[in-house]
Amino acid sequence: MVRVVAISGSRRSGSHTRSTLRHALAAADEAGAATTLIDLGAVDLPLYDPDIDEQGESETLRQTVRDADGIIVGSPVYHGSYSSTFKNFHDYCSFDDYESTAVGLVAVAGGGSFGSTLEHLRSTIRGVHGWVLPHQVGIRGAYNKFAAGTLQDEELLDRTEQLGQSVAEHARRLREEDWIEQPITERRPGDTSRVSLRGPLQLVSLTNCALGISQLT
Numbered sequence: 011m012v013r014v015v016a017i018s019g020s021r022r023s024g025s026h027t028r029s030t031l032r033h034a035l036a037a038a039d040e041a042g043a044a045t046t047l048i049d050l051g052a053v054d055l056p057l058y059d060p061d062i063d064e065q066g067e068s069e070t071l072r073q074t075v076r077d078a079d080g081i082i083v084g085s086p087v088y089h090g091s092y093s094s095t096f097k098n099f100h101d102y103c104s105f106d107d108y109e110s111t112a113v114g115l116v117a118v119a120g121g122g123s124f125g126s127t128l129e130h131l132r133s134t135i136r137g138v139h140g141w142v143l144p145h146q147v148g149i150r151g152a153y154n155k156f157a158a159g160t161l162q163d164e165e166l167l168d169r170t171e172q173l174g175q176s177v178a179e180h181a182r183r184l185r186e187e188d189w190i191e192q193p194i195t196e197r198r199p200g201d202t203s204r205v206s207l208r209g210p211l212q213l214v215s216l217t218n219c220a221l222g223i224s225q226l227t
């Protein structure tokens with residue numbers, strides 16, 4: 011079973027980000043993943059200090075990320091970027107934690123714009139080698155979109171569910187190491203049921219090679 015972990019970068023007690031992530035995790039759960047929420051507003055995580063390896067719960071939290079096959083990162087939009095709460099945790103993390111991990115993004119804005127927050131998350135998660143998915147969720151005008159702490163907008167609910175499913179699905183694909191290690195000649199033609207990200211690339215190069223040979227002969 012794949013493991014999907016959501017990380018909420020808000021410290022607000024009634025956080026819309028956290029609520030949206032719970033919805034995404036429910037969809038990941040339905041897609042067959044084991045799910046966990048890291049609420050960065052409820053953990054002991056002092057300001058990152060490069061002179062100190064571990065502080066508070068940093069190592070336990072990193073281990074949870076390291077053990078995950080898929081991560082969903084959610085942040086409120088703060089001054090056109092993401093929150094210092096998420097950045098602080100992110101500074102503790104490294105390649106070891108995100109390597110071969112599918113990552114989905116959520117940004118929640120009180121106002122009208124979430125694009126730069128998603129871009130900043132995308133580029134800084136790439137910085138620790140996370141595989142950020144193209145599907146993402148941005149919520150604008152959050153004050154009018156939630157009631158009793160729950161997202162009300164049908165379109166956004168659908169989009170959030172798709173994100174949870176997509177992270178679970180891509181996490182599964184990235185984990186299929188046996189497919190990656192299996193020699194390509196041993197696979198049955200047309201077998202696309204266990205496609206990994208490396209599989210299609212190998213197939214493309216093999217097809218190109220075969221085409222090249224057929225043109226020479």
Ligand SMILES: Cc1cc2nc3c(=O)[nH]c(=O)nc-3n(C[C@H](O)[C@H](O)[C@H](O)COP(=O)(O)O)c2cc1C
Nearest residue numbers: 020022025026027086087088089090119120121152
């Ligand atoms: C420090 C701070 C900066 C903010 N900056 C922006 C902003 O640039 N654009 C915006 O649309 N909303 C901004 N907001 C509003 C938050 O994005 C909004 O309240 C969001 O729903 C908070 O998410 P949460 O409920 O998960 O905490 C800001 C809020 C705070 C506290």
